[in-house]
Amino acid sequence: MTTNIAAASALRVHQVCKSFEVPDAPGTSRLALDGISFSIAAGELVSLVGPSGCGKSTLLRLVAGLDFPDTGELLVGEERIVGPSAERGLVFQDPNLFPWLTVRRNIEAGLVARGVLREKRTEVDEFMRLVGLEAFANAYPHHLSGGMAQRVALARALINHPKVLLLDEPLGALDAFTRMRMQDEVLRLWENRRTTMLLVTHDIDEAIYMSHRILIMTSAPGRIDREIEIDLARPRDRTSDLFLRFRSEILEHLHFAGNAVDVSA
Amino acid sequence: MNADAPVTDKRSTLPWPMQLAVPVASLITFGTHLLIAQKAPPLETRSYMLLFWEILGVSIVLAIVQPFWPALRKWMRHMWPIFTAGILLLGCWDVITAGLHLLPLPYFPGPAAVLRSLISDRELLLDSTWHSLVLLLSGYTLGVIIGLVSGVCIGWSSSVRYWGMPLLKVVGPIPATAWIPLAMVVAPSAIVSAAGLVALAVWFPVTMLTASGISNTRASYLDVARTLGAGRLYLIFRVAIPAAVPNIFIGLFMGLGASFLTLVVAESVGVKSGLGWYLSWAQGWAEYGKVFAALIIMAAFFSTVMTLLFKVRDRVLVWQKGTIKW
Numbered sequence: 001m002t003t004n005i006a007a008a009s010a011l012r013v014h015q016v017c018k019s020f021e022v023p024d025a026p027g028t029s030r031l032a033l034d035g036i037s038f039s040i041a042a043g044e045l046v047s048l049v050g051p052s053g054c055g056k057s058t059l060l061r062l063v064a065g066l067d068f069p070d071t072g073e074l075l076v077g078e079e080r081i082v083g084p085s086a087e088r089g090l091v092f093q094d095p096n097l098f099p100w101l102t103v104r105r106n107i108e109a110g111l112v113a114r115g116v117l118r119e120k121r122t123e124v125d126e127f128m129r130l131v132g133l134e135a136f137a138n139a140y141p142h143h144l145s146g147g148m149a150q151r152v153a154l155a156r157a158l159i160n161h162p163k164v165l166l167l168d169e170p171l172g173a174l175d176a177f178t179r180m181r182m183q184d185e186v187l188r189l190w191e192n193r194r195t196t197m198l199l200v201t202h203d204i205d206e207a208i209y210m211s212h213r214i215l216i217m218t219s220a221p222g223r224i225d226r227e228i229e230i231d232l233a234r235p236r237d238r239t240s241d242l243f244l245r246f247r248s249e250i251l252e253h254l255h256f257a258g259n260a261v262d263v264s265a
Numbered sequence: 266m267n268a269d270a271p272v273t274d275k276r277s278t279l280p281w282p283m284q285l286a287v288p289v290a291s292l293i294t295f296g297t298h299l300l301i302a303q304k305a306p307p308l309e310t311r312s313y314m315l316l317f318w319e320i321l322g323v324s325i326v327l328a329i330v331q332p333f334w335p336a337l338r339k340w341m342r343h344m345w346p347i348f349t350a351g352i353l354l355l356g357c358w359d360v361i362t363a364g365l366h367l368l369p370l371p372y373f374p375g376p377a378a379v380l381r382s383l384i385s386d387r388e389l390l391l392d393s394t395w396h397s398l399v400l401l402l403s404g405y406t407l408g409v410i411i412g413l414v415s416g417v418c419i420g421w422s423s424s425v426r427y428w429g430m431p432l433l434k435v436v437g438p439i440p441a442t443a444w445i446p447l448a449m450v451v452a453p454s455a456i457v458s459a460a461g462l463v464a465l466a467v468w469f470p471v472t473m474l475t476a477s478g479i480s481n482t483r484a485s486y487l488d489v490a491r492t493l494g495a496g497r498l499y500l501i502f503r504v505a506i507p508a509a510v511p512n513i514f515i516g517l518f519m520g521l522g523a524s525f526l527t528l529v530v531a532e533s534v535g536v537k538s539g540l541g542w543y544l545s546w547a548q549g550w551a552e553y554g555k556v557f558a559a560l561i562i563m564a565a566f567f568s569t570v571m572t573l574l575f576k577v578r579d580r581v582l583v584w585q586k587g588t589i590k591w
Contacts, residue, residue: 066488086494096485100507100584110493112503140584160494 008077009039011063011164013187016072016239019057020224034221037073046225047207047214051254055222056200060168076163086138089157093169095149097141101263103152104128104137110160120159130192131185147178151190154189167199170204183209187234207234208246216253226253248257278332279341283430286349291317294356295444301364308386312376312384320352372411374554382554383561389543390562396538397528397566400456404463405524409517412468416475416516420509423500426476433472441466449535459531466527467520474516511585514578523576525567540566 018033032055040046048056053115061067063074065084075080076088089110097106108124109115128134131151141149150170157165172180182205190197207214208230216226228250232242232254278284291342296318302310306458331338353374361367363375374382381389418425419433441462445484452458482505532541 021339037418061323064488064492066491083493084488086492088492090489090492092485092489096484096489098504098507100510104586109490109503113490113493113495113499140586142584164491 007239008042010042010076011065011198012039012075013037013059014073014075015063016059016062016069018055018062018067027115029221033062033069036222036224038227040196040234042163042196043200044213045190045197045211047199047201047211048217048223049201049207049214049250050217050225051203051219052221053212054217056217057168059222060090060166060198060200063164064088064166066090069098078219086110087159087163088166089159089160089162089164091153091168091170092167093172094155095146096143097144097149097152097156099141102138102140103133103144106141106152107155107159109156114160122126125161127159130156130158130189145178146174147182150174150182151185154186158193158195160191161193161195163196165195165197167197167201169200169202172201172203179203179206184235186210188203192243204247204250205238208232208243208250209238222251269391279328279338279345283342284328284331285344286345287352288321288328290352290356291320291324291530294352294359297356297364298359299376301360302375306381309381310503313380316380318541341346371551371553374557378554379557379561382552383558386555386558390540390558393538393540393543393559394562394566396536397532397540400459400532400539401524401528401570404460404528405521406469407460408464408467408520408524409471412471412516412520413465413475413513415468416472416513417479417501417506419472420476420479421505426480431475433469433476437469437473441469442530445531445534455535455537459528462531463524463527466523469515470519470523471513474512474519475509478512479505481512482508485495511582514582517574517578518571521571529563 014037016033016036019029021033022028022030036059038046048059050056058067060189062069063081065081065088077247081088097103098109101109102126104260108117109129111124112119125134128137130218131154133148136144136148141152144152153170167186171182174182186197187210189195199207199211211230214230215224216228217223218225228246230246232240232246237243287384295314298310298313298317303448327337327341331341359377361373362370362373363377415429415433419429420426432443445458445464445466448458448462449455452461486504486508487500490500495504528539529541529544533545536542540559544556544563547553
């Protein structure tokens with residue numbers, strides 16, 4: 001597993017621990033993240049997979065700066081993460097578009113929030129074209145399908161040119177076909193902008209299809225158990241032998257391997 | 266016979282029964298009036314019959330015009346049953362009061378007598394409506410502004426909530442009209458005290474609903490905004506407040522209802538003008554025709570104001586269109 005960290009690491013997580021108070025028993029706390037360390041190179045697309053409740057989303061919130069670790073540190077470039085910032089965009093499973101704003105105004109939101117709308121107004125059109133939503137510029141979010149809404153959410157996060165894009169199961173609520181189309185869409189955005197991405201998912205196929213590297217987490221307490229580099233050429237074939245081999249390797253690691261898959265590794 | 270004929274007929278004109286409904290209803294209502302009101306003062310009957318001729322004339326003209334005017338036809342199709350029922354109801358009222366004397370006089374005059382009061386006292390009524398409007402608008406605006414500010418503060422800041430919420434919960438439920446004895450002592454004039462009371466009546470629901478709307482803003486909207494680079498001002502004015510607007514409008518409607526009530530009571534006890542004052546003045550002289558006239562004006566006035574607020578809401582909450590009905 002020799003990841004070439006020759007490129008400067010865009011995101012570094014070092015020995016991060018986080019615990020939460022147990023709601024039923026005050027005074028006691030549960031360790032959610034236990035000594036998490038990893039780093040992501042600039043322009044890399046890394047997935048975080050693991051069973052639900054393993055702390056994937058907690059970790060993502062720490063990276064976003066919406067929550068703080070008990071110990072350890074998180075760095076973007078050389079800077080410590082001390083709070084949310086426009087340089088770390090976040091897309092949730094629910095697109096969370098502002099329902100009172102049109103598609104166009106939703107995409108503009110980041111520019112308005114940073115007070116740079118006037119200088120960067122032309123970029124709004126560029127991003128609407130990028131996600132193919134020019135025709136829906138003046139539509140309100142409740143008129144959009146799930147896939148369209150998620151494309152708006154991606155454009156809204158990308159318009160700030162974040163150093164890192166955090167994706168918290170962004171395609172989890174979509175049907176299987178839309179999801180596969182959207183995976184290509186996200187890859188196209190990545191190829192277009194080479195934004196560093198950290199993708200939380202529980203869909204193993206999605207992780208293999210999209211990422212350069214997969215971090216596998218286990219739960220209670222959340223730890224990074226294993227790191228797998230996916231060295232398949234793109235575009236990837238979801239049915240190729242190599243693809244399926246990665247799949248069974250991960251499943252086996254998560255103790256879900258059955259007989260249906262030929263485990264030749 | 267052309268098979269398509271009925272379909273095209275339906276599209277290009279109203280069915281006959283609907284075209285005739287209003288003229289026939291007014292013939293019944295006013296014909297009855299002529300029968301039962303032979304002893305009524307001629308002046309009273311004359312203005313009532315003038316109303317009849319107007320309704321008859323307008324409804325016939327509309328029936329003639331509607332084949333050439335689709336928007337009018339749509340409106341008539343929607344409104345005519347209601348108008349017909351309203352006119353027949355007028356006839357029933359006439360029969361019950363002036364016809365059969367089932368209700369005691371002078372408390373329940375017939376429609377013709379009420380119309381006569383409406384016409385003869387129109388200047389005073391207009392003036393009273395104007396004064397009520399000014400009082401209502403100044404009190405309501407004041408209450409809404411203060412309510413929005415206090416609601417946003419209580420909803421957003423937990424320390425303001427800690428100190429403000431108990432005050433709101435204890436003082437808010439007191440009906441604004443219960444403050445009348447104090448307000449009359451404290452305020453420099455009756456008008457100011459009435460406007461203050463209306464504002465107080467509006468302030469409570471607006472504050473309450475605004476605060477709950479702000480504090481229930483979906484956390485994920487705020488999270489997303491923060492990762493987009495939003496500062497505190499953006500979070501309050503561009504996320505929390507827009508998210509609270511549906512709630513705020515509920516507060517505005519409740520406040521409007523409370524303000525009508527307070528307005529009428531405040532006018533009838535302290536202020537020497539306005540519809541509330543007119544109402545109690547007419548009652549004092551036992552002129553119940555004028556009481557009913559004032560009630561009719563109030564109905565028209567208050568429902569117009571209410572409708573305007575609905576229109577404002579529809580415009581502001583256009584983004585909800587299709588998701589919510591209320």
